[in-house]
Amino acid sequence: WLxxxxxxxxxxxxxxxxxxxxxxxxxxxxxxLFGAALYPALAIPAKVHDRWDVHxxxxxxxxxxxxxxxxxxxxxxxxxxxxxxxxxxxxxHIVGSPTIIEAQAEREYLWGNRxxxxxxxxxxxxxxxxxxxxxxxxxxxxxxxxxxDIRSFYNTGNPELARELLRRYQVRYxxxxxxxxxxxxxxxxPKFSTxxxxxxxxxxxxxxxxxxxxxxx
Numbered sequence: 001w002l003x004x005x006x007x008x009x010x011x012x013x014x015x016x017x018x019x020x021x022x023x024x025x026x027x028x029x030x031x032x033l034f035g036a037a038l039y040p041a042l043a044i045p046a047k048v049h050d051r052w053d054v055h056x057x058x059x060x061x062x063x064x065x066x067x068x069x070x071x072x073x074x075x076x077x078x079x080x081x082x083x084x085x086x087x088x089x090x091x092x093h094i095v096g097s098p099t100i101i102e103a104q105a106e107r108e109y110l111w112g113n114r115x116x117x118x119x120x121x122x123x124x125x126x127x128x129x130x131x132x133x134x135x136x137x138x139x140x141x142x143x144x145x146x147x148x149d150i151r152s153f154y155n156t157g158n159p160e161l162a163r164e165l166l167r168r169y170q171v172r173y174x175x176x177x178x179x180x181x182x183x184x185x186x187x188x189x190p191k192f193s194t195x196x197x198x199x200x201x202x203x204x205x206x207x208x209x210x211x212x213x214x215x216x217x
Contacts, residue, residue, distance in 0.1 A: 098172030
């Protein structure tokens with residue numbers, strides 16, 4: 001049941017409060033408003049101190065911070081300047097919209113899918129819940145199956161299986177940086193050199209422990 005304005009006035013008029021209660025309510029309301037006004041004044045500097053590297057320049061470029069910070073995931077310190085250089089190289093050299101494959105984090109809102117996010121290139125799978133929401137028409141489990149295939153690609157030591165997964169999703173570029181290695185199993189690393197020797201992959205970028213492979217026909 002809802003009051004209309006007349007009923008509300010009648011209700012309030014029927015409530016008899018001691019005069020001193022009015023002062024309590026008045027000063028209490030002012031205290032609440034004052035406390036609320038303190039939040040932006042105190043919280044903004046605290047957030048900046050917590051989230052902003054003091055050495056990073058103040059700029060509208062939303063990628064510059066990567067040159068100054070380190071991400072900690074899966075108990076590994078990951079210098080983001082390595083990924084920043086990969087991203088810049090791809091922005092400068094990749095033509096069109098080829099599909100890439102890159103590591104995913106254990107959940108959304110971590111550093112996973114960063115290459116796709118900053119280059120705009122399509123990836124085999126993106127953040128799970130976002131994709132599930134946007135693709136309700138697809139069979140249940142489609143996004144999760146793609147994520148499982150990404151993990152299989154990086155973790156497997158079998159070059160044939162890795163090649164089959166690349167073909168399944170028509171991947172053109174493979175990302176292998178310290179971030180991928182932070183999540184993948186060590187036995188998955190040797191297959192990349194094997195695939196290069198067999199002419200299935202070609203290293204088109206190598207710097208600071210990061211490699212971008214082009215998938216050859």
